[in-house]
Amino acid sequence: MTPEFLLQSLAPLHHLSNTDTRTLRQLHSGKLKRLSPNYAIDSDVFEQAPRHLQHWIDIVAKGRDRHEAVAIGRTAARLHGMWVVPLTDEVAEFALPSGHVPPLKNQAAGTRYRYAALTSDDITIINGARAVHRVRAFLDIARYHGFAEGLVAADWLLATGFTKQTLTTQLNLLGRVKGVAVARRCIAHAVAKSESPYESFARALLIEAGIGDLEVQKHVGSRTRVDLCVAGFLIIEVDGESKYDGATFGKSTDSVIVAERKREKWLQNLGYRVLRVSPADLHRHSASFAATVRSIVARAA
Structure with a gap:
């Protein structure tokens, strides 16, 4: 689904009259979803976007x-x-x-x-x-x-x-x-350096909580980068649901999970701690996310 396809799917209603029974029926039945007084779109197309x-x-x-x-x-x-x-x-x-x-x-x-x-x-x-x-x-x-x-x-x-x-x-x-x-x-x-909105959002929550020493897209070794590193040892990875849907990145869910587990174990063996959060976690539990990070850093200190 692309923005261009959605633009082409917009149905103008500027000249809609009582004689245009087909369009009126589609609006009434919900086949067409009215987005504004003068524009509608096929409801199925909209829901699939x-x-x-x-x-x-x-x-x-x-x-x-x-x-x-x-x-x-x-x-x-x-x-x-x-x-x-x-x-x-x-x-x-x-x-x-x-x-x-x-x-x-x-x-x-x-x-x-x-x-x-x-x-x-x-x-x-x-x-x-x-x-x-x-x-x-x-x-x-x-x-x-x-x-x-x-x-x-x-x-x-x-x-x-x-x-x-x-x-x-x-x-x-x-x-x-x-x-x-x-x-x-x-x-x-x-x-x-931020590579996604939720990486930035996670960092913003920590900054607002007064937590410093934040490194964005930190390099670990020659081939690995992590989303965010706090206090030099706590790695925070923000994982969207699409990463594990088995389709978006062309890899099966199981293979993604196995690869992530190997990577996480490698990081832990180097002395890092890894905390994984999802966008939903950050939205619904922003205060507890910052509190968890603060607690981990405090215990290490």
């Missing part, structure tokens, strides 16, 4: 429907294909270049308008939807949603070629607005 692409195509549809509105924050980040790890219920975020915020009664369900001073330099067009540029998307995520989400976005920017100086320059252009200190802290801790 990965969750992050479901968010993406939903945002594209909503963005195309709002000709004056500009996607900001998480919504803009998803349109750009940036890493997003939402810690609260996710709604489509928009702003108006005029600076006005529509009354709540005029805001469609599943959307939120924020006050944001935008210039033409802040805005770009992505697949027919207006959105702020990548750096502004990060800055707004940090300002609106906090350090952990902001660090995930900042890591993505550095990993794709942006520099801390560019991020800082754009931050300074915002002037004195709420959340600047959070965004500045994200920039200070951002790295270009």
Whole structure:
């Protein structure tokens, strides 16, 4: 399933009339899923798409429907294909270049308008939807949603070629607005080495818990890298479910587990301790994850 395929699957409803009985029946029966007033998509296609692409195509549809509105924050980040790890219920975020915020009664369900001073330099067009540029998307995520989400976005920017100086320059252009200190802290801790959003998220949780001495993508030996190393000995590996689904990486689940166990034993024989966590663990048990790491490091000390 690709973004291009989902874009081609969008069904415009701009000129839908009462005489178009076939489309109306499909909407009524649920065969077509309405994403916005003027766009729908085949429900089976939507359900088969990965969750992050479901968010993406939903945002594209909503963005195309709002000709004056500009996607900001998480919504803009998803349109750009940036890493997003939402810690609260996710709604489509928009702003108006005029600076006005529509009354709540005029805001469609599943959307939120924020006050944001935008210039033409802040805005770009992505697949027919207006959105702020990548750096502004990060800055707004940090300002609106906090350090952990902001660090995930900042890591993505550095990993794709942006520099801390560019991020800082754009931050300074915002002037004195709420959340600047959070965004500045994200920039200070951002790295270009992170290879997944949940590696960045795990690191953010540890930083917020006051746990330091963190090495990202540490080399162990000549051929092995680990996601994160704490205090020189505690290796943290963030394993997504796709790693063990037997399909995504072209290897059977059993062979992946056996290979991981051999690698883990090798690391332990070198004196490392290995802690494995999943994205779900980090989401649901973030406090206990940080507490576990703190306890292991304290006992070793």
